[in-house]
Amino acid sequence: MADETATLAAYVAELKFDDIPQQVLERAKVLTLDYLGSTIRARQEAESTPALLKMLEALSLDGTGEATVFGDSKTWTPAVAALLNGALGHSLDFDDTHADSSLHPSAPVVPAAFAVGEMVGASGKEVLTAIVAGYEVCCRLGNALDPTSHYARGFHPTATAGTYGAAAAAGKLFGLSKQQLISAFGVSGSQAAGSLQFLVNGAWNKRYQVGAAAMNGVIAATLARNAFLGATESVEGKHGLLIGYSDNAHPEKATAGLGHIYETMKIGVKPYPSCRYTHAAIDAIIAMRREHNLTPDQVKRVEIGLHRNGITLTGDAATKRHPTSIVDGQFSMFFTGALALDQGSFGWDDYNRLGDAAIDKLADRFDVVQDDRLEGKTHPFGARVSITTEDGLHERIYADPSGEPASFPDAQAMAQKFLLLARPVLNGSAEKFADAILSLERFDKVATAAALGRL
Numbered sequence: 001m002a003d004e005t006a007t008l009a010a011y012v013a014e015l016k017f018d019d020i021p022q023q024v025l026e027r028a029k030v031l032t033l034d035y036l037g038s039t040i041r042a043r044q045e046a047e048s049t050p051a052l053l054k055m056l057e058a059l060s061l062d063g064t065g066e067a068t069v070f071g072d073s074k075t076w077t078p079a080v081a082a083l084l085n086g087a088l089g090h091s092l093d094f095d096d097t098h099a100d101s102s103l104h105p106s107a108p109v110v111p112a113a114f115a116v117g118e119m120v121g122a123s124g125k126e127v128l129t130a131i132v133a134g135y136e137v138c139c140r141l142g143n144a145l146d147p148t149s150h151y152a153r154g155f156h157p158t159a160t161a162g163t164y165g166a167a168a169a170a171g172k173l174f175g176l177s178k179q180q181l182i183s184a185f186g187v188s189g190s191q192a193a194g195s196l197q198f199l200v201n202g203a204w205n206k207r208y209q210v211g212a213a214a215m216n217g218v219i220a221a222t223l224a225r226n227a228f229l230g231a232t233e234s235v236e237g238k239h240g241l242l243i244g245y246s247d248n249a250h251p252e253k254a255t256a257g258l259g260h261i262y263e264t265m266k267i268g269v270k271p272y273p274s275c276r277y278t279h280a281a282i283d284a285i286i287a288m289r290r291e292h293n294l295t296p297d298q299v300k301r302v303e304i305g306l307h308r309n310g311i312t313l314t315g316d317a318a319t320k321r322h323p324t325s326i327v328d329g330q331f332s333m334f335f336t337g338a339l340a341l342d343q344g345s346f347g348w349d350d351y352n353r354l355g356d357a358a359i360d361k362l363a364d365r366f367d368v369v370q371d372d373r374l375e376g377k378t379h380p381f382g383a384r385v386s387i388t389t390e391d392g393l394h395e396r397i398y399a400d401p402s403g404e405p406a407s408f409p410d411a412q413a414m415a416q417k418f419l420l421l422a423r424p425v426l427n428g429s430a431e432k433f434a435d436a437i438l439s440l441e442r443f444d445k446v447a448t449a450a451a452l453g454r455l
Contacts, residue, residue: 004242004254005235008140009181011258012133012168017125017441020132024262025441028131030414031096033437034269035106036070036453037421039089041348043071044425046091047326048204052211056080066447067115071425073455078115082166082218085111087211090158092348093330094273094421098135098266099379099404101142101157102150102276102309104210105267108162109134111214113169116221117446122173124443130172132264134217138165139263140254141241147380149248151196151309159194159209160245164235166217174225186230187220189241199313202328268404269414273348274329277310278336279401280383285340288387288394296342296362298389304333305371305384315368322360326351338362348421373397379404426453 017025043049056062065077069084076084089095090107098105109131117127141161142150150157167184176184194213198205224230235241235254242249272282281304288294306315313331314320320332329335329351338359340346353359374382379400386395403409409417415434422430429452436449443449 002251003236004144004251005182005185005233006178007255007258008137008168008235009185010178012137012172012181013176013178015129015133015172017129020129021262024132024264025128027264027267028128028135029438029440030411031106031267031269032110032131032440033418033434034414035089035095035110036437037418038092038094039085040071040425040453041421042088042091043069046088046207048091048207049088051204052084052087052208067118068447068450068454070453071455078119079215079218082111082115083211083215085114085211086214087207090210091207092273093275094270094348096267096269097276098139098142098263099268099381099400100263100266101139101145101161102147102380103138103142103157103161105135105138105162105165107158107210108166108213108217109138109169111211112166112217113173114446114450115218116170116173118450120173122446124440124446124449126173127446128440130169132262133172134165134169135264135267136258136262137168138162139266140258141165141235143253143263144235144242144250145246146248146250148309149246151312153245153247154196155245156194156196156206156209159213160192160241162210162213163188163192163216163220164241166214167220168217170218170221171224174221176221176224180224182232182234183228183230184220184224186232186234187223187228188217189231189234191216191220192241192245196312198327199331200319202323202325202331204327206327266405268401269409271403272336272346274336274346275314275331276381276401277306277314278333279403280381280398281306281333281337281385282340282346283402284383284385284396284398285337285387286344288385288396289341289344292389292394294341294387294389296358299341299362299365299387300390301388302337302341302366303386304337304366304368305374306333306368307374307377307380307382308370309380310383311368311370317368321363321366324355326354329354333368334363334366335359337366426455
C-alpha cells in the first residue's frame with residue numbers, strides 16, 4: 001500500500017472544473033438528474049419515508065435550514081437534507097450502479113454535494129466538480145475493496161465506500177486542503193458502515209444506511225473544516241478501510257489512472273427498479289418473450305444463472321421466492337423475473353403486483369443457480385436464462401445488463417425516465433427542473449436550480 005489516503009485527498013483538493021473532460025461533466029449531470037428523479041418520487045411514495053420524517057420530528061431535527069430535500073416543500077439543515085436525499089434516492093432501488101465496485105455512486109455523493117453547495121453558496125460548476133470528485137473517490141475505493149470479498153464479509157459498499165465519496169464532495173465544496181481532506185477521510189473511516197443483514201427480512205436499513213453515508217460525509221468534512229484532527233492512513237492503514245473491510249483488497253485500484261481514467265464514465269443506470277443483479281436476466285426474459293412469442297402458460301421452467309454476488313443478494317429461494325414487501329421484491333430474482341415474463345416490462349408502479357397469485361405461481365417455476373461461467377468476469381452483473389417450454393429449451397447469456405456505458409441510454413430515454421418519476425410529484429415544473437440540472441454549470445448559485453425541485 002502506498003499512501004492511498006493522501007493521494008486521493010490531493011486529487012480532490014486540486015481538482016478544477018476546467019480539468020474535467022466535457023463528456024465526464026455531461027455524464028455527471030445526467031447521472032445527477034437520474035438520481036433526483038428517484039428522490040422526488042420516493043419523498044411521496046416510498047413506504048419508509050414516513051418513519052424517517054417522524055424520527056426527525058421526535059428528535060427535533062426537522063427544523064428549517066437552507067438545504068433542499070427534493071420533492072419536499074421546505075428547506076432543511078444541511079446534514080438532515082443529505083440524510084433524507086440519500087435515503088430517498090436509494091429507496092426505489094432505481095439509482096445508478098458502478099459495476100466494477102458494485103455500488104451506487106450518486107446515492108451518497110449527490111445529496112452531500114447539494115447540501116453543502118447550498119450551505120456555502122456554491123455555483124453549479126463547483127457542485128459538478130464536487131460530484132465528480134465524490135464519484136471518483138467512492139468508485140475507486142469500492143474497486144479496491146473488491147466487491148465480492150466485501151459482500152462476503154457482510155458489508156454494503158454504497159454505505160462504506162460511499163461515506164468517503166460524500167466526504168470528498170463535501171470537502172471539495174468547503175475548499176478543504178489536502179491535509180484537511182485526510183482528516184475528513186479519517187473521520188469517514190470511523191463512520192463507514194452498512195450491513196447486508198437487511199436481506200433477511202426486507203428491512204429498510206439499506207435505504208437509511210446510504211442516507212447516513214451522505215450525512216456522515218458532510219459531518220466528516222465539516223469537522224475537518226473546523227480543525228478536527230482525523231486519523232491518517234484511513235484507507236491503507238493497519239486498521240484502515242481496506243484491511244478492516246476486505247479479505248482480498250487491491251489498494252492499487254484506488255489510485256490507478258487517477259485524473260486520467262474517469263470511473264464516472266463507467267457508471268451505468270437502471271432500466272428497472274430492482275437490484276442490479278436482476279437486470280441482465282430481466283433483459284433476457286423480455287427479449288426471449290418477444291422473440292418466441294412466449295406466454296406464461298407455455299413456460300414449464302425457468303433457470304437463471306447468476307454470479308455468486310447475485311445469488312447472495314437475490315437468489316435465495318427460501319426467502320426470495322414469494323416476497324411480500326417492496327424491499328424483498330427489489331431483491332428477488334424470482335419476483336422480478338416472473339413479472340418480466342408475465343407482462344414483458346417492469347417499472348416502479350408494478351410493485352402493486354406483490355402477492356399477486358399469478359406472479360407467485362409463475363415464480364414457482366423459477367430456479368436461480370450460481371453459474372460459474374459468470375465468475376471471473378470484469379463485471380459481475382451478467383446472467384444466463386434458460387426457458388423450457390413445450391417446444392424445447394431457449395437459452396440466452398447476457399454479459400451485462402442494459403444501461404451500462406456500452407449501452408448507455410440516449411438523452412431522450414434518460415429524460416423520459418426522470419419525467420415518469422418526477423411528474424406525478426412536481427407536475428408542470430418537472431421539465432423546468434430537468435433543464436436546470438442538465439445545464440447546472442450555468443447557475444451562479446446552485447440553490448437557484450435546487451429550488452426548482454421543491455414543491
